[in-house]
Amino acid sequence: MWNEVLGATGFGLLWAVMTIGIYITYRILDVADLTVEGSITMGAAVCAVSITAGIDPYLSLLLAFAAGMAAGLCTGLLHTLLKIPPLLSGILTMIAAWSVNLRIMGKANVSLLKLSTVFTPVMEAFGMTKTVATIVVGAGVTLVLICFCYWFFGTEVGCAIRATGGNPNMARAQGINTNVMKILGLVLSNGLVAVSGALIAQSQSFADIQMGTGSIVIGLASLIIGEVLFGKGGFFKRLISLALGAITYRLIIAAVLHFGMNANDLKLFTAITVALALSLPVIKAKIQGGRKGA
Amino acid sequence: MLSIENLRIVFNAGTVNEKTALDGVSLTLEEGDFVTVIGGNGAGKSTLLNCVAGVYMPAQGKISIGGVDVTRMPEHKRAKLLGRVFQDPMMGTSGNMWIEENLALASRRGKLRTLRWGISNAERAEYKKQLATLGLGLEERLSTKVKLLSGGQRQALTLLMATMNKPKLLLLDEHTAALDPKTAATVLELSCRMVAEHGLTALMVTHNMRDAIACGNRLIMMQNGRIVLDIRGEEKKNLTVEMLLERFAAASGSELANDRMLLG
Numbered sequence: 001m002w003n004e005v006l007g008a009t010g011f012g013l014l015w016a017v018m019t020i021g022i023y024i025t026y027r028i029l030d031v032a033d034l035t036v037e038g039s040i041t042m043g044a045a046v047c048a049v050s051i052t053a054g055i056d057p058y059l060s061l062l063l064a065f066a067a068g069m070a071a072g073l074c075t076g077l078l079h080t081l082l083k084i085p086p087l088l089s090g091i092l093t094m095i096a097a098w099s100v101n102l103r104i105m106g107k108a109n110v111s112l113l114k115l116s117t118v119f120t121p122v123m124e125a126f127g128m129t130k131t132v133a134t135i136v137v138g139a140g141v142t143l144v145l146i147c148f149c150y151w152f153f154g155t156e157v158g159c160a161i162r163a164t165g166g167n168p169n170m171a172r173a174q175g176i177n178t179n180v181m182k183i184l185g186l187v188l189s190n191g192l193v194a195v196s197g198a199l200i201a202q203s204q205s206f207a208d209i210q211m212g213t214g215s216i217v218i219g220l221a222s223l224i225i226g227e228v229l230f231g232k233g234g235f236f237k238r239l240i241s242l243a244l245g246a247i248t249y250r251l252i253i254a255a256v257l258h259f260g261m262n263a264n265d266l267k268l269f270t271a272i273t274v275a276l277a278l279s280l281p282v283i284k285a286k287i288q289g290g291r292k293g294a
Numbered sequence: 295m296l297s298i299e300n301l302r303i304v305f306n307a308g309t310v311n312e313k314t315a316l317d318g319v320s321l322t323l324e325e326g327d328f329v330t331v332i333g334g335n336g337a338g339k340s341t342l343l344n345c346v347a348g349v350y351m352p353a354q355g356k357i358s359i360g361g362v363d364v365t366r367m368p369e370h371k372r373a374k375l376l377g378r379v380f381q382d383p384m385m386g387t388s389g390n391m392w393i394e395e396n397l398a399l400a401s402r403r404g405k406l407r408t409l410r411w412g413i414s415n416a417e418r419a420e421y422k423k424q425l426a427t428l429g430l431g432l433e434e435r436l437s438t439k440v441k442l443l444s445g446g447q448r449q450a451l452t453l454l455m456a457t458m459n460k461p462k463l464l465l466l467d468e469h470t471a472a473l474d475p476k477t478a479a480t481v482l483e484l485s486c487r488m489v490a491e492h493g494l495t496a497l498m499v500t501h502n503m504r505d506a507i508a509c510g511n512r513l514i515m516m517q518n519g520r521i522v523l524d525i526r527g528e529e530k531k532n533l534t535v536e537m538l539l540e541r542f543a544a545a546s547g548s549e550l551a552n553d554r555m556l557l558g
Contacts, residue, residue, distance in 0.1 A: 156407035159391070163399050166388040173347070173386070174455070175373035175403040 001258075006131045008254040012247030013138025014203055015222060018196035019246045020145055020239065022219035024189040028153070029165040029182060034090035034216055036193045038097025039071040041212035043194025044201035045101045048110040051202070057118045061198050068194020069187045071097055076183030101209055108209040117202035134203050141199065145192065146239040152188075153235065161185050214267050221270050222246035224277040295495040296323040296346065296463050301355035303345060315341040316352070317519035323463070323497065328489050328510035331499045337516040339499040343467045346497070348372045360462035374404020377456030377494075379449065379469040386452030389441030393432060393451065396440055397421045400455035424454060428484065446477035450484055457488045464489065466498040470505070482509070507533050515542060522546050
C-alpha cells in the first residue's frame, strides 16, 4: 500500500512537468493544444533512442526538449502562418508525429531495461530504490521548471504571451506580435511535455508509440484537480497546484485500481472526471439559478 | 500628422454581399488637430479608424502617420505610432492581468520586449502618479486584476495606456458608447483633458452630435463611406446641432433621421 502511494507520487511528479506544459497552452494561451499527445511520445522516443545509442541520460532530456519544441513550432506555424484553427493544427501535428515517432524509434517499442537513466546516479549515490529516486528527481525537475515558469512569465516577453492569450486585440494594439507569442508559447509548452515523456520513459524503462494516447485528458484532469483543490493564490501557488494536481490524479488512479477497478476502464473514468470538473461552473449556476427561481 | 489619400475598402468583394465601406476617403490632420467623426450606422466611421489602425487592409489608397507610410504595415507594428481606445471596454485591457501589468505592457508599445522583468519599481511609482490623475482611486489598486474593474474604470485605464507614450495619433472609437451617461461624460471629459495636456493629435468617432460639437477643433461627417461634411475653425466653434443638421441636409440632399444621433 505504502509502496503504491510512493509509486503514484513519483509518477505524478513526472506527469507534473507535462501538466505545466498544458497549463501554458490551455490557461495562458487559451488554446486546447492536442500536439501534446504526439510530443510526449516524441520526447520518450528521442530519449530512449539516445540512451540506447550511449548518450548521457541528462543530455537526452535536452534532446527530448528540443524535439518537443520542434513539434510545437509545427503547430504554431500551421496556426499562425497558414491560419488553420488551433485545435486542428494540433491534431495535424499529433497525427504526423505518430509516423515521425515510429521513424525515430524504428519500431513500436524501445526498451531501456538495464540501461543507465537519470535515476541511476541518484539511486547509486544515496542507495535509494527506483521509486524513491523517481520522487527525488521528479520533485527536483518540477521545482526547477516551476521557478523557470514563474520567472519567464514575469518577463516582458512572458507578459506579452499572457496578454496574447488573454486579449489578442489588446495585445496587437500594444504592439505585440501575437503570432510570434502564440508560437513561443506552443514551443515552450511542447518542449516541457516532451521532457515529461522522456522522464516517464526512463522511469518505466521503455518508450512506446501508444504512450501519448489520452495524455491531453490526463494533463487536463491533473490541471483541473490542482486548480480546484490547491489553486487559490498567486501565480507561484498556481504552478505548485499543478504539480499537486498531477500527484493527486495519480493517487486517485492508484486508489481506484487498488479497490479493483478494471484497468481498461481507466480512460473512461478519467474522461468522466474531466467532463464533470469542466462542467462544474455550469452545474453550480444551474443549482443556484434553480434556487433563485424557487 | 495623419494623411489619408483616396482610401477605398470593400468587404466581401465579388460576392452578393459586397459592400464598399470606404469609397475614396481623403483626410489630412495637422499636428494637434482633434477631429470628431460622426455619421449613422454603416457610414464607415469605425472602418476608417480600423484602417488607420491596421485592422483592415485597404483595397486602394495610402495612409501615412507622422510622415511614415503605414499602408501595408501590420497592426502590431504601427501600434507604436498609435494609441487606441475601443467601444467595448473589455477590448482595450487584458482582464486577467493586473492594472500595473497592463500599464507596463502599454509602456513597452513599440519597444523590443526582452527577458528583463516585466515591470520595475520606478515604473510602479510613476504609474501610481499617473493613475492618481484619473481621480478614480486606482492608484491604490495596482495589483488588482483589471476584470474586477467597472466599464468606466477600464476605459479610463485604456485611455491612460493609449496616451502614455505620447502617440503620434490617438484613435477613439466610440469609446463612451457602452457606458452609462454619467460615466460616459466623465470619460469624455478625461479624454479631452488628456488630448489637451499632451498636445495630442486625435480622431474620435462618436454617435453623439453634442459630443462631436463640444470636443475638438474640427468635425467631419460621413455617409455611405464618404466624408460629406468637414467643418473647422470659427465655424466649428459656433456650431449647433440645428446648424449641423441643416448643413448635412444641404450636403447630402437628404434629411438626417437618426434618433440616437440627435438625442444621445
